[in-house]
Amino acid sequence: MKTLQNLIGGVWDDSLGDALLDVVNPATEDVIARAPGGSKADVDRAVAAAVRAQPAWAALPVAQRVARISAWADVIAEHADELAALECREMGKPIGIGRAFIDGAVAGLKASAAQALSYGFEEDLAQHDGGATTILRHPLGATAVITPWNFPVPLVLGALGPLLAAGNTVVVKPSERSPLSTVRLFELLNLPPGVVNLILGDARAGAPLAEHEQIQLVHFTGSVDAGRKVAAATGRLLHRAVLELGGKDPVVVDAGVDPKATAAAVAFGAFINTGQICTSMERVYVHQDIAGEFVEALVEAAGTFTMGDGRDEGVMMGPLVDEGQREIVRRHVADAVERGATIRAGGVEPDGKGFFYPATVLTGVDESMLVMTEETFGPLAPVVVVSSFEEGLERASGSRFGLAATVYTDDPAHVAAAAQIPAGVVWVNQWQGGGPERLYEPAGDSGMGATGAAAAYDAATRPASLHIAARPAS
Numbered sequence: 001m002k003t004l005q006n007l008i009g010g011v012w013d014d015s016l017g018d019a020l021l022d023v024v025n026p027a028t029e030d031v032i033a034r035a036p037g038g039s040k041a042d043v044d045r046a047v048a049a050a051v052r053a054q055p056a057w058a059a060l061p062v063a064q065r066v067a068r069i070s071a072w073a074d075v076i077a078e079h080a081d082e083l084a085a086l087e088c089r090e091m092g093k094p095i096g097i098g099r100a101f102i103d104g105a106v107a108g109l110k111a112s113a114a115q116a117l118s119y120g121f122e123e124d125l126a127q128h129d130g131g132a133t134t135i136l137r138h139p140l141g142a143t144a145v146i147t148p149w150n151f152p153v154p155l156v157l158g159a160l161g162p163l164l165a166a167g168n169t170v171v172v173k174p175s176e177r178s179p180l181s182t183v184r185l186f187e188l189l190n191l192p193p194g195v196v197n198l199i200l201g202d203a204r205a206g207a208p209l210a211e212h213e214q215i216q217l218v219h220f221t222g223s224v225d226a227g228r229k230v231a232a233a234t235g236r237l238l239h240r241a242v243l244e245l246g247g248k249d250p251v252v253v254d255a256g257v258d259p260k261a262t263a264a265a266v267a268f269g270a271f272i273n274t275g276q277i278c279t280s281m282e283r284v285y286v287h288q289d290i291a292g293e294f295v296e297a298l299v300e301a302a303g304t305f306t307m308g309d310g311r312d313e314g315v316m317m318g319p320l321v322d323e324g325q326r327e328i329v330r331r332h333v334a335d336a337v338e339r340g341a342t343i344r345a346g347g348v349e350p351d352g353k354g355f356f357y358p359a360t361v362l363t364g365v366d367e368s369m370l371v372m373t374e375e376t377f378g379p380l381a382p383v384v385v386v387s388s389f390e391e392g393l394e395r396a397s398g399s400r401f402g403l404a405a406t407v408y409t410d411d412p413a414h415v416a417a418a419a420q421i422p423a424g425v426v427w428v429n430q431w432q433g434g435g436p437e438r439l440y441e442p443a444g445d446s447g448m449g450a451t452g453a454a455a456a457y458d459a460a461t462r463p464a465s466l467h468i469a470a471r472p473a474s
C-alpha cells in the first residue's frame with residue numbers, strides 16, 4: 001500500500017519521520033492508505049519552503065494573486081465529485097452532503113480571495129498636523145493552517161483565501177484521520193511552488209508547526225484541548241492564532257411555532273453528518289406548550305435518518321469517524337440513562353462492521369449530564385422541556401462554549417432577546433445560514449479571533465503607519 005507524501009516547495013516527497021499511521025474507512029474498517037505520523041524535520045523543511053516563496057508571492061499585484069487563487073478554485077470545482085468520494089471513504093460523510101459543502105467552499109474560496117480587491121491594503125489619512133499618514137497592511141509572512149477531520153476540504157479552503165490573497169504563504173497540516181482528500185486537493189494545486197505546502201501527521205507535525213518561530217500566524221480548527229496548546233505556543237512566541245474550536249450548540253424552540261416542521265429542522269441540525277459538525281445542535285430546549293407534539297415529531301424524524309456507507313444513494317447518515325468517537329457517544333448516552341434520561345429513539349448500535357450509531361433522541365435530560373456539558377460530536381438530540389422561552393434562553397446561554405445557537409420563534413421580542421446569547425452566530429428560524437461575509441468571533445471556550453469579511457484580512461496582515469511631514473527647514 002502506497003504511503004502518502006508531503007508537498008514541500010512544489011515537490012512531493014517522503015516524510016523524514018519513521019512513524020506511519022493507518023487511514024481507515026469508518027464504514028468498512030478497512031485500512032485504505034498509510035500516512036506519515038509527522039516529524040519536526042518535515043515541518044522545518046516545509047516552513048523553510050514557505051519562507052523562501054513568500055517575498056515573490058507578496059510582490060505580485062493583488063489582482064494577480066486573486067486570479068491565481070481563482071484559477072485553482074476552478075480546477076477544484078472540476079474535481080468536486082472525486083473529492084467528495086475521498087471524504088466519504090476516509091471519514092464516512094455521504095457523498096451528496098460532502099459535494100454540497102465542497103461546492104460551497106469553492107465558491108467561498110473565490111469570494112474571500114476576491115475581497116482582497118476592495119480591501120484597504122493602503123489607506124491615506126489626512127493628519128491634523130498637516131502631515132500625511134498612509135496605513136500599509138503588510139502580509140505576515142509564512143503562516144500555518146491546521147484542520148480537523150470532519151470537513152477536510154472545506155476547512156482548508158475556508159482558511160486559505162484571505163491568507164494567500166493578502167500575500168502570505170502557508171503550510172497546511174490536515175487531520176491524520178482524513179488526509180486523502182487534502183492530498184488530492186494539493187495535487188490539483190497550480191500556484192507557484194512553496195506558496196502552499198502540505199505536511200501530514202498528527203500532533204507530531206502539528207505541535208512543531210504551531211510553535212515554529214518562523215510561522216507568524218496559526219489558523220487552527222479543532223478541539224478545545226489542542227487549541228489551548230496552540231494558543232500557548234503562539235503566545236510564547238507573541239505570534240497570532242485564530243482558533244475555531246468545539247461547541248455545545250443549543251437550540252431553543254418557542255411556543256407558537258409549528259412543532260412538526262421545527263422538529264424536522266432540529267433533526268437535521270442534530271443528525272446531519274452524524275452530528276459531527278462543530279455547529280451541530282447538541283442541546284434542545286423546547287417550550288412546554290408544544291413539547292409533547294415536538295418530541296413525537298422529533299422521534300419520528302430520527303427514524304428517517306437511515307445509516308449506511310455514504311456512497312449509497314439515499315443514505316442520510318454515515319458512520320462516526322472512528323471507534324474512539326463512537327465510544328464518546330456511548331459514554332454520553334450511558335451517563336444520561338444512568339442519571340434518569342429515557343432513550344426515545346435510537347440508542348441501539350447495528351451489528352456488523354463500521355462505526356455506526358443511530359440518530360438518538362433523549363428526554364428527561366438535565367444539565368448535570370455529560371450530554372449537556374461536554375461536546376458529543378455524534379447523532380444525539382437531548383431534549384429539555386422549559387416552562388418559558390426566557391428559561392430556554394437562560395439555559396442556552398449557560399454553557400462554557402459559545403460557537404453558535406439557533407432559535408425558532410415567531411415573536412419579534414424573543415428574537416431581540418435571543419440576540420444576547422453569548423455565541424459567535426445566532427440563527428433565527430434557520431440553521432447554518434449566511435455566507436463568507438458573515439462576521440463573528442466564537443465566545444467562551446469555542447475559540448478566539450474574528451472570522452469572515454474584512455476581519456480575516458485584518459488577521460492576515462500587519463498594519464503599519466507611514467507618516468510623512470514637511471522636512472525641517474531653517
Ligand code: NAD
Nearest residue numbers: 147148149174175202203206207222223226244245246278
Ligand atoms: P483535534 O483537535 O484532535 O485535531 C485537529 C487538528 O489539530 C488535527 O490536524 C490534529 O492533528 C492537530 N493537532 C492535535 N494536537 C495538536 C497540537 N498539540 N498542536 C497542533 N496541532 C495539533 O480535533 P479533531 O478531533 O480533528 O476535530 C474535531 C473538533 O474540531 C471538534 O471539537 C469540533 O467541534 C472542532 N471543529 C471546530 C470547527 C469550528 O469552526 N469551530 C469546525 C470543525 C471542527
